[in-house]
Amino acid sequence: MKYSFCKNLSFSLLSMSLLLPYSALAINTSLIVNLPAEKLNWKVTPEGAAFAALEGDRFKGPYMAMVKLPAGITSPMHVKSANMYGMVISGTFSHIAKDAKLSSEIQLPAGSYYMIPANLPHISKCISKVECVSFLYQDGKFDFITELKQ
Structure with a gap:
């Protein structure tokens, strides 16, 4: 009897452990967000x-x-009050800090990553002949402050 109980318990636990990932997967698939590019607002x-x-x-x-x-656009010198993280999707960006030498400007083509710290005065550009598209994450609300304190 003891052997039968252990055998049944083992079988039940094995069955549950095999089914758990599948049931969790079934639940999680409803959380997937798919947003084709043509549906962006x-x-x-x-x-x-x-x-x-x-x-x-x-x-x-x-x-x-x-x-x-837009292709060729250059922003005015500005700051943002939150950190900004970006991944270039298309076009070529550049971002340069207020006191940096122009020779330190780096071209950021598709696939490039950038991070602009909060409160860092900078200029952002789309330096390509085609529009620039980027994925952005900002860890606070958006702002664009152009009147900088000297």
Whole structure:
């Protein structure tokens, strides 16, 4: 009897351990978000930049978004009050800090990563002949402060 109980218990535990990953997988698949590029909801700013929200509200707190900059555009010197992390999808960007030498400017083609620390005065550019598209994550709300304290 003891052998039968252990055998049944072992079989039950083995069955449950084999089914657990599949049941968890079935539950988690409902959490997948698929958003084809043609379904992005682009909002164009008066300056010509466009944002497509992916997660969060960029005016209220941390967010993820796609951003497009027109070919050849150069931003004014500005800061953001939160850290910004980006991955270039297409085009070529550059970002340069206020006091950096122009010779230190680095071209960031598709596949490149950048991080711009909060409160660092900088200029951002789309230096390619085609629009620049980037995935962005910012750990606080979006702002674009051009009136810098000297």
